[in-house]
Amino acid sequence: MTDRALIHRLCVIGVGLIGGSLARALRHAGAVDQVVGCGRNADTLQRAEALGVVDHYTTDPAHAVTGADMVVVCVPLGAMRGVFEQIRGHLAPDAVLTDGGSAKASVIEDARAAFGDLPAGFVPGHPIAGTEKSGVEASFSRLYNHRRVILTPVAESAEWAVDRTRRMWEAAGARVTSMSAEHHDDVLAATSHLPHALAFGLVDTLSRWEGEQEIFEYAAGGFRDFTRIASSDPVMWRDICLSNREALARALRRYTEDLQRLTELVERGDGAALEDIFQHAKARRDRFVALLEDKH
Amino acid sequence: MTDRALIHRLCVIGVGLIGGSLARALRHAGAVDQVVGCGRNADTLQRAEALGVVDHYTTDPAHAVTGADMVVVCVPLGAMRGVFEQIRGHLAPDAVLTDGGSAKASVIEDARAAFGDLPAGFVPGHPIAGTEKSGVEASFSRLYNHRRVILTPVAESAEWAVDRTRRMWEAAGARVTSMSAEHHDDVLAATSHLPHALAFGLVDTLSRWEGEQEIFEYAAGGFRDFTRIASSDPVMWRDICLSNREALARALRRYTEDLQRLTELVERGDGAALEDIFQHAKARRDRFVALLEDKH
Numbered sequence: 001m002t003d004r005a006l007i008h009r010l011c012v013i014g015v016g017l018i019g020g021s022l023a024r025a026l027r028h029a030g031a032v033d034q035v036v037g038c039g040r041n042a043d044t045l046q047r048a049e050a051l052g053v054v055d056h057y058t059t060d061p062a063h064a065v066t067g068a069d070m071v072v073v074c075v076p077l078g079a080m081r082g083v084f085e086q087i088r089g090h091l092a093p094d095a096v097l098t099d100g101g102s103a104k105a106s107v108i109e110d111a112r113a114a115f116g117d118l119p120a121g122f123v124p125g126h127p128i129a130g131t132e133k134s135g136v137e138a139s140f141s142r143l144y145n146h147r148r149v150i151l152t153p154v155a156e157s158a159e160w161a162v163d164r165t166r167r168m169w170e171a172a173g174a175r176v177t178s179m180s181a182e183h184h185d186d187v188l189a190a191t192s193h194l195p196h197a198l199a200f201g202l203v204d205t206l207s208r209w210e211g212e213q214e215i216f217e218y219a220a221g222g223f224r225d226f227t228r229i230a231s232s233d234p235v236m237w238r239d240i241c242l243s244n245r246e247a248l249a250r251a252l253r254r255y256t257e258d259l260q261r262l263t264e265l266v267e268r269g270d271g272a273a274l275e276d277i278f279q280h281a282k283a284r285r286d287r288f289v290a291l292l293e294d295k296h
Numbered sequence: 297m298t299d300r301a302l303i304h305r306l307c308v309i310g311v312g313l314i315g316g317s318l319a320r321a322l323r324h325a326g327a328v329d330q331v332v333g334c335g336r337n338a339d340t341l342q343r344a345e346a347l348g349v350v351d352h353y354t355t356d357p358a359h360a361v362t363g364a365d366m367v368v369v370c371v372p373l374g375a376m377r378g379v380f381e382q383i384r385g386h387l388a389p390d391a392v393l394t395d396g397g398s399a400k401a402s403v404i405e406d407a408r409a410a411f412g413d414l415p416a417g418f419v420p421g422h423p424i425a426g427t428e429k430s431g432v433e434a435s436f437s438r439l440y441n442h443r444r445v446i447l448t449p450v451a452e453s454a455e456w457a458v459d460r461t462r463r464m465w466e467a468a469g470a471r472v473t474s475m476s477a478e479h480h481d482d483v484l485a486a487t488s489h490l491p492h493a494l495a496f497g498l499v500d501t502l503s504r505w506e507g508e509q510e511i512f513e514y515a516a517g518g519f520r521d522f523t524r525i526a527s528s529d530p531v532m533w534r535d536i537c538l539s540n541r542e543a544l545a546r547a548l549r550r551y552t553e554d555l556q557r558l559t560e561l562v563e564r565g566d567g568a569a570l571e572d573i574f575q576h577a578k579a580r581r582d583r584f585v586a587l588l589e590d591k592h
Contacts (some may be wrong), residue, residue, distance in 0.1 A: 081492055224585060278534060281499035292516075
């Protein structure tokens with residue numbers, strides 16, 4: 001261990017886009033001495049080692065976390081509880097345990113179910129970053145640059161653990177904020193889970209349209225961008241929908257109601273009302289993009 | 297007039313992204329001798345002249361089309377009929393009259409209402425290209441490169457006129473196909489008008505959410521791409537919704553029904569059914585992108 005590195009031994013469970021990019025970013029920043037990768041698939045881990053993303057790997061989570069001062073679990077939400085059960089009793093007392101899950105209440109529930117009493121080092125987190133690609137080959141060190149990470153500490157989370165988690169993400173280039181898990185899940189349902197459901201839904205709807213082949217033939221760049229997120233990992237998104245189902249269902253119902261009103265405006269040919277909605281949406285979206293670009 | 301140029305005098309009515317890019321592309325290809333721009337706003341036309349997009353301009357459509365062998369009307373759909381009325385009686389007998397409107401049945405209806413008997417040179421068309429930007433400043437000569445243009449000739453359209461319209465778009469780099477106006481409107485409702493309505497609708501819905509500011513604060517790249525088309529020109533899209541209202545309303549209703557089923561799956565926590573939909577959508581979307589990239 002050098003005197004300087006923020007993390008001595010980083011253990012990444014689930015070495016895909018999210019976990020792999022974090023390891024790369026921390027290495028790049030000189031913030032980690034050693035990276036241990038863990039997952040169910042030895043081939044993937046071997047590729048991660050060959051790519052220099054991890055130094056060692058094992059398929060045994062209990063073994064992987066032993067001696068690690070930072071453990072980051074980046075598996076699909078449906079696999080969280082199983083991982084927590086496997087590492088229970090093997091974490092060092094001063095280890096931080098955090099994760100990259102896109103829904104937070106379910107991760108906390110899984111941790112409670114697996115650990116009973118939550119470890120003081122447990123700090124749930126969510127890096128709001130990603131692409132429609134997945135897997136360690138898609139990982140890159142700049143993924144978190146200027147991106148948001150939301151931490152949702154629980155009552156049991158120790159201050160030192162929250163602090164180290166925050167410093168880790170900052171070292172990876174991210175801007176870190178905290179909020180409650182429930183609030184996180186509401187916000188992400190709106191900005192991420194709803195759009196993903198809509199995009200998957202649109203491609204599915206169109207693929208069952210008459211003359212489907214032709215429809216895609218005449219689709220262009222707008223459609224490509226609109227549906228980019230429908231190329232995301234289906235298992236990961238199944239799990240997100242299940243894990244955040246209440247907030248997502250509320251968002252879907254709300255959107256559907258608005259869509260029915262929009263459909264009525266189209267049917268009635270109410271140009272003034274349609275123009276109002278479009279003007280307002282354009283202004284709001286243009287402001288959002290300016291905000292996003294400001295961050296960079 | 298040179299011996300070579302496909303078009304002697306091109307008249308573009310509505311010199312924005314679509315009309316401006318066509319003029320630039322044809323100039324770049326050496327397919328036009330002279331470009332006359334026309335619009336309601338003299339300032340815009342002056343900028344178009346300064347940018348070298350048009351050689352001359354006038355705000356009078358009747359004057360603009362005089363002596364032109366190719367007239368392309370690129371105004372919002374709601375302004376088509378007015379333009380047709382203004383140019384009636386001023387077109388040369390051998391002039392082609394085409395347009396860039398995103399809905400085709402309404403353009404044909406407007407032309408019938410304005411002209412009575414349709415000119416033999418009338419060939420409705422739709423270049424499937426564009427960006428969320430608008431205006432002549434956003435125009436560029438490669439906009440139509442490898443893009444589709446759909447022509448929807450009517451019974452009155454002369455073969456020479458269809459042929460010259462096709463050659464014009466090919467000179468601009470596009471691939472040209474023909475179909476009926478009704479079929480065009482159905483296909484475009486699905487691949488373009490529906491996604492635009494959904495994107496405008498989503499931004500509008502979220503902008504009226506509690507804690508709206510924060511919601512946009514935590515939105516990321518996926519959201520930016522999904523809503524890119526919500527930065528499109530509101531007046532143009534109001535007109536498209538009105539002009540293709542029946543096909544769009546059908547598409548919206550169909551999508552809404554599917555969305556209600558998806559919401560029920562989320563509420564029920566039916567992971568298998570959700571994964572099926574997402575897998576299928578991802579496979580279809582990945583195939584679409586491969587197809588799109590093939591064209592380039």
